[in-house]
Amino acid sequence: MALTVWASSTANALRISCASKPHLPLAFSFSRCFSTVLDGLKYASSHEWVKHDGSVATIGITDHAQDHLGEVVFVELPEPGVPVSQGKGFGAVESVKATSDVNSPISGEVVEVNSKLTEAPGLINSSPYEEGWMIKVKPSSPSELESLMGSKEYTKFCEEEDASH
Amino acid sequence: MRGPLKLEVWKMGFVNYLEALKLQEKLVSDRKLCRIPDTLLSLQHPPTYTLGKRRTDHNLLIPESELKNIGAELHYTQRGGDITFHGPHQAILYPIISLREMGLGARNYVEKLESTMIELSSLYGVKACAGKKCETGVWVGERKIGAIGVRISSGITSHGLAFNIDPELEYFKHIVPCGITDKEVTSLRRETSTALPSEEVIQEQLISCFARLFGYNTVVQKENPSILSDHEEIA
Numbered sequence: 001m002a003l004t005v006w007a008s009s010t011a012n013a014l015r016i017s018c019a020s021k022p023h024l025p026l027a028f029s030f031s032r033c034f035s036t037v038l039d040g041l042k043y044a045s046s047h048e049w050v051k052h053d054g055s056v057a058t059i060g061i062t063d064h065a066q067d068h069l070g071e072v073v074f075v076e077l078p079e080p081g082v083p084v085s086q087g088k089g090f091g092a093v094e095s096v097k098a099t100s101d102v103n104s105p106i107s108g109e110v111v112e113v114n115s116k117l118t119e120a121p122g123l124i125n126s127s128p129y130e131e132g133w134m135i136k137v138k139p140s141s142p143s144e145l146e147s148l149m150g151s152k153e154y155t156k157f158c159e160e161e162d163a164s165h
Numbered sequence: 166m167r168g169p170l171k172l173e174v175w176k177m178g179f180v181n182y183l184e185a186l187k188l189q190e191k192l193v194s195d196r197k198l199c200r201i202p203d204t205l206l207s208l209q210h211p212p213t214y215t216l217g218k219r220r221t222d223h224n225l226l227i228p229e230s231e232l233k234n235i236g237a238e239l240h241y242t243q244r245g246g247d248i249t250f251h252g253p254h255q256a257i258l259y260p261i262i263s264l265r266e267m268g269l270g271a272r273n274y275v276e277k278l279e280s281t282m283i284e285l286s287s288l289y290g291v292k293a294c295a296g297k298k299c300e301t302g303v304w305v306g307e308r309k310i311g312a313i314g315v316r317i318s319s320g321i322t323s324h325g326l327a328f329n330i331d332p333e334l335e336y337f338k339h340i341v342p343c344g345i346t347d348k349e350v351t352s353l354r355r356e357t358s359t360a361l362p363s364e365e366v367i368q369e370q371l372i373s374c375f376a377r378l379f380g381y382n383t384v385v386q387k388e389n390p391s392i393l394s395d396h397e398e399i400a
Contacts, residue, residue: 046319046320065270067270068269068270068271068272068273069270069271069272070270070271070272070275071298071299073299074218074219076218089318089319092218092243094217094218094219094245095245095271095272096245096271096272096275096301097217097244097245097246097275097301097302097313097314097315098244098245098271098274098275098314098315098316098317099217099218099243099244099245099315099316099317100271100317100318101317101318101319103319161265161268162268163268
């Protein structure tokens with residue numbers, strides 16, 4: 001895992017796309033742009049992921065998103081207790097002098113935020129699916145998950161988006 | 166490959182900062198709903214200091230109360246980046262474009278904005294380059310000639326770039342520009358020995374560089390661009 005983190009940070013510093021990360025223990029699939037996409041998560045077209053675990057859903061941005069953003073230097077997160085709506089912004093990240101809104105893939109109530117991101121915003125780059133998680137939400141409409149993409153669909157979506165430029 | 170890319174350019178002349186901000190908010194909303202094509206605002210501001218989302222006001226070196234005395238305003242914004250100054254003779258571009266439709270991420274977008282200013286500088290024999298890591302912007306040696314600060318909301322951009330043609334550089338002494346100490350700010354006037362044409366020509370060249378770098382094959386100019394709606398008036 002340490003080697004993966006190092007490689008990712010170096011890649012970001014050199015501003016090249018991250019190579020695929022075969023060391024991760026979880027199942028994954030590759031996109032042509034070599035960003036990691038994990039099975040078992042659901043994905044929004046605005047490049048956020050959600051992991052539904054019983055009564056709590058964890059949300060963050062994808063490897064594809066962090067790669068396209070560049071080095072994250074600042075993260076703005078909501079307070080616990082705040083409601084979120086599917087497709088609406090809940091926070092923002094800043095990288096390369098650009099603030100980018102982050103949208104929630106599902107509706108619900110924020111129950112926890114990742115306070116580590118205040119001191120270490122780069123966790124979003126080095127570990128977008130694990131240590132770089134952003135908020136945990138109590139979902140209000142679990143059926144919303146069905147409208148999101150699975151890993152294969154999201155991989156294809158990224159490929160098509162990157163091919164269009 | 167995608168179909169033809171259209172850009173609509175609004176040449177707005179001199180615009181108050183808040184008015185330009187309100188206009189951008191409206192245009193971003195219209196662009197999200199696909200009511201308008203990719204749009205580019207070209208303008209200049211009266212003396213204005215602005216802060217980004219991180220609110221780094223420790224980089225303003227004079228008290229806010231002093232700003233009126235030097236004829237400047239201060240505004241807090243949601244854009245990325247640190248404190249900066251905008252003023253007369255500084256060419257500003259605010260692209261309101263859909264990055265998703267272009268397949269661009271924030272990093273590539275900002276790199277293209279840097280390239281836009283680098284290309285313009287080269288027209289006057291000035292060798293500018295992009296900043297190193299953490300120093301986004303355009304530099305001539307150790308001197309900064311162009312600044313960038315952007316907001317991306319659901320894939321639609323606002324704010325943009327500011328290129329120093331010949332602004333009053335004294336205004337930059339009241340801030341730590343972009344939060345970077347020990348680096349100077351410069352202008353096209355200072356860096357080139359070529360005689361400069363009118364600012365209108367330079368701004369037009371900046372627009373052309375932008376359009377070419379972003380691959381727009383149709384560029385139209387909006388007739389009578391105005392910050393006003395039909396029923397408003399400027400006070």
